[in-house]
Amino acid sequence: MPPTTLSVWQRRQFSLLALFFQMIFLILFSLFCRYIDPLDDSKRIYSGTDYPLFQDVHLMIFVGFGFLMAFLKRYGFSAVSVNLLLSAFVIQWAMLLRGFLSKQFQETGTFTLGVPEMMCADNSCAVVLITMGVLLGRMTPVQFLLLAFFETSFSVLVDHIVFNILHVNDGGRSLVVHAFGAYFGLAAALVGKKKNVMEMDEQGSIHHSDLFSMIGTLLLWVFFPSFNAAVQEPEDARHRAIMNTYLAMASGTVTTFILSSLVDNLGRFNMIHIQSSTLSGGVAIGSAANAVLYPSHAVAVGICASFVSVIGHAWLSPKLEKRFKLYDTCGVHNLHGIPGILAGIFSIIFALGYEPESYGKTLYHIYPHFEGGPMNGERNREIQAVYQLAGMGVTLATAVVGGLMTGLILQIRILNQVDDPDTFHGDINYYAQCEFNFLSKYEHEKREQELLERERLHEIY
């Protein structure tokens, strides 16, 4: 790895670009962003339950997602640290974008921040982190940074359309977070056509990487009810969101183990399914988590979700790789993609299936434009179902188009690219497939250690 072969631009482009963005953020925050005056309504700030819920979600984003992707031996530290970088970046950009789209900004020229805005910013991180799971190991930090910038922009826009224009019920945000993030990433991966790093890495993967990954899985498992309930109102919808997610995840987990054993010749469990499909129940119940009225329906959703997820891992993913050269590093399609679409379908079914009267007065929190409500809406069950379908369509279309566009932009030749695995030993690009080239700490020691080991062996024999 001769440093002389790297131009200044190659070595400094990440710093320059990130510095540029951070300075822009500072200026925009100072011009347009204020804190809410908390004395106006002191109960909604903190004393309520929003901050503990926010902390559950915050833990999922920063620790859960990071460690979920740590199962790749050579990318464990990268996964966790790029996760941190992108989240810290997206938090700021999403807060600013949401502010600019807010009514308050259009009326007063400034916007304010509070705990609900932090919750939304963390949700935007989830979108980018899901996409990162598709592309991990095949992108340089500068590409990830630009990806985060573009994807967050698309994602906040889709949020605005789905919630404020179409008035769709996507309670746990399975559509605008999970499905959007997954298909955005898959579209970007399709353009990239880089070979999957998994094939190269699996051999080297060891036991402990999988235990780190389980830290991520379990944190997401535990806090998924909080994620789906985070932005629900009023209290009874929040309560249903918690309970439905809890039940869907329990039944989904048992079903995952059943199917994982069934698809194996010898009836053994597959680690990948345990690490990923056990979470699919929480994704699939997401959109309708606040709307499902019977415990048994949540249990059934969990069973369906893990079914499609395990089948996806076992049969669909290998085919997509073979046919379409569509590589998906962390199997995001089977955890967030298909279960996300399932969530959209269930949100249609439950909008059609339940009597609106069962919700009582809280109906208009869930479907604000239903007839007879304070918004003077004119929707009935069927019309709401059509809007739910439209929301799903808008989300997926934007994800695919946005992903393709972003994927193309990221291939501009002036940006640092990851070497193709086939030219793995190339000296020109130092962002080779190895984590030790991406991070600086141990390089020197590593080489020394190898020499030492060699020597030691020579001594013995």
Next chain:
Amino acid sequence: MPPTTLSVWQRRQFSLLALFFQMIFLILFSLFCRYIDPLDDSKRIYSGTDYPLFQDVHLMIFVGFGFLMAFLKRYGFSAVSVNLLLSAFVIQWAMLLRGFLSKQFQETGTFTLGVPEMMCADNSCAVVLITMGVLLGRMTPVQFLLLAFFETSFSVLVDHIVFNILHVNDGGRSLVVHAFGAYFGLAAALVGKKKNVMEMDEQGSIHHSDLFSMIGTLLLWVFFPSFNAAVQEPEDARHRAIMNTYLAMASGTVTTFILSSLVDNLGRFNMIHIQSSTLSGGVAIGSAANAVLYPSHAVAVGICASFVSVIGHAWLSPKLEKRFKLYDTCGVHNLHGIPGILAGIFSIIFALGYEPESYGKTLYHIYPHFEGGPMNGERNREIQAVYQLAGMGVTLATAVVGGLMTGLILQIRILNQVDDPDTFHGDINYYAQCEFNFLSKYEHEKREQELLERERLHEIY
């Protein structure tokens, strides 16, 4: 490992049995289970402190218990994933069983779910996970599933007797969770008489497994006050439960280090004691956590608890193994068993020792059948103490009888069994003592890797 030697029944029995249970659960949920109408009493749903407390306990069950058992090198991933499977299974079964025993079900034919029911379901998981700690490495998944089914049934019944019939104060549930789980597991282990896997494994245990285990230990340490306070009422009892547990754990931890150093010839600390006995203070204060009125009493309980726990690890466990062939994989007896009994004894002592007047009006929350209360009870301090003793007796007797019965059932020859360590290399049963046979992901790669390493070494020398 020739797959041909396995019958279809051997390969598919887990899937069939789990599918059977999951379908039964779905049917029972759909027939009998409803959500509470949250508009009735909106404050008790979420806005209160119950959901954050529930999340603390939820994290203990799914992450804490799982990682606590990850210290066995070859069973780390099994521990964490079987932990997840059993918990997801028990959650559903315990909710249904508790529902069927509820007054509401007897009156209306249906029962309802809410945050308190989630809390109780998670508590039932703890019972099974403690038992799993005794038997880890010596049971196949299908055996664990049946164990969870039977143990949860016994455990919910004991709960009902102890709380609703005997009206015993077991605040932090040390008797019905910790002592019950430990002695149930020990009784089942006694029938099994499988050799302890620890002996085989210790050699291979390495450094990082112990750090994973410390994740479990520390999560349990941090959230133990929430566990003991989870189902306490009213607020002042909950407050005392938190403070008493906090103090008992602090003094217990210091004492653990003192004793661990004392029982070592060279004055060093023992990792096992640090991983386990540091938690014993929380178990021992449990039953009376809501009742102890003086900080110094909690400190004293913590000191006693870690004393018996370290002595148990150092002297009792080796003797039980030698004399009675009683193997206890994770040393559960010294963390949950003896300290659980200690908790029962302390609950008797504190029922006798304190003036009932000190509790003021909240006396009847702690001892509902005390004389002069709303339940028209006729107990005084001495009678309550006798009931506390009776509760301990019922719990332990059911645990031992239930454990023996379940242990016998699990040895039915049609169920998959773990090979005896002495016939370790047998080809007939693929559930050998190795995790790589239990999980499918790496098997192929592993073999390849070994070949590669061998080759590499041959090249060098």
Next chain:
Amino acid sequence: MPPTTLSVWQRRQFSLLALFFQMIFLILFSLFCRYIDPLDDSKRIYSGTDYPLFQDVHLMIFVGFGFLMAFLKRYGFSAVSVNLLLSAFVIQWAMLLRGFLSKQFQETGTFTLGVPEMMCADNSCAVVLITMGVLLGRMTPVQFLLLAFFETSFSVLVDHIVFNILHVNDGGRSLVVHAFGAYFGLAAALVGKKKNVMEMDEQGSIHHSDLFSMIGTLLLWVFFPSFNAAVQEPEDARHRAIMNTYLAMASGTVTTFILSSLVDNLGRFNMIHIQSSTLSGGVAIGSAANAVLYPSHAVAVGICASFVSVIGHAWLSPKLEKRFKLYDTCGVHNLHGIPGILAGIFSIIFALGYEPESYGKTLYHIYPHFEGGPMNGERNREIQAVYQLAGMGVTLATAVVGGLMTGLILQIRILNQVDDPDTFHGDINYYAQCEFNFLSKYEHEKREQELLERERLHEIY
């Protein structure tokens, strides 16, 4: 390692000293400590938000700090377990000391405990754990225990002076926790002059240790807003503390990645910076977290903090080591030291820069002795700024003097000392530089395993 060379005093001094302290604690608790009568003011006990906030901080102290220091390969388990020991010890001692300094004790002869007292006790743990980060690997348990005893005493005294006498605003306690802990440790290290273990250890450090360390980093990252908001009043100050910390950490993290790449020849990221400097924003905003009124100011503070922190790691630390033989095992100076001083400076700037009227009525919660308030204070902006400076001076002076004194005391020859790395193979002191000498579990197995490996290799070749 012949055990015969160790005297009884060497082997038992830890147990004797710790037992002595624990007995004293028990006596003091029983004489002077009571619980608050929770019926007086039931809302402040638990129903409020204090307990969930406390749990966030509790998790930071016991899991976050412990794992943050787990990156040293041979000290991972020591870091986590000594962290637990010292915290359990400090909790008790700090509660007692604070009680003795309280008004209530001076008036009634007893003092009471509640959730706020637990919060303060956990804060005192942070002080000692920061100091432990400087000295890790160079002290025996008995030395750490005495260090904890002395440092907690100094620290509680400084707290009392800064808050109750000088009435300084140190909201997130960056001065009295972070700066105090760091400079106390550096002063003690200066007296010790032991060689840094890092130099010896880095070679052996591997991948997984760094992932464990990231667990610590991320837990601290996620809960830092709770840490800075923990003891804030009223609600709007708490809200600002949360938001300011969140923003400062986001901008600080992006800036850390920018600078980490800039100071590397090849533009790579440095693991140490990611593990440590990403947290510096939370430290630097700490003292004024409740006072900063504009989001952009918090963003700017985060940028400055990570700037000094990365520069510290890259240029200052190597110089301090070379010139002054000042070794800092975990780079505490760059995470807690300099950002802590920065926090003090910012607290002066913001006291000077904002119009007091902007705070409305809550001004007197932040600056209680400001003119016109209920305390009849006579301070204006300039005088308050002088007091802030005085608070910083008192904190740093006490830290340095206390650290030097404690460092000298810990070198008394009757205490067990860590061998100098140069005499590493000495038989006399078993507390050599190796964790396996400090903990007992694996020693026997380790030696056997080495023999086995040797044999296996002989067989092959």
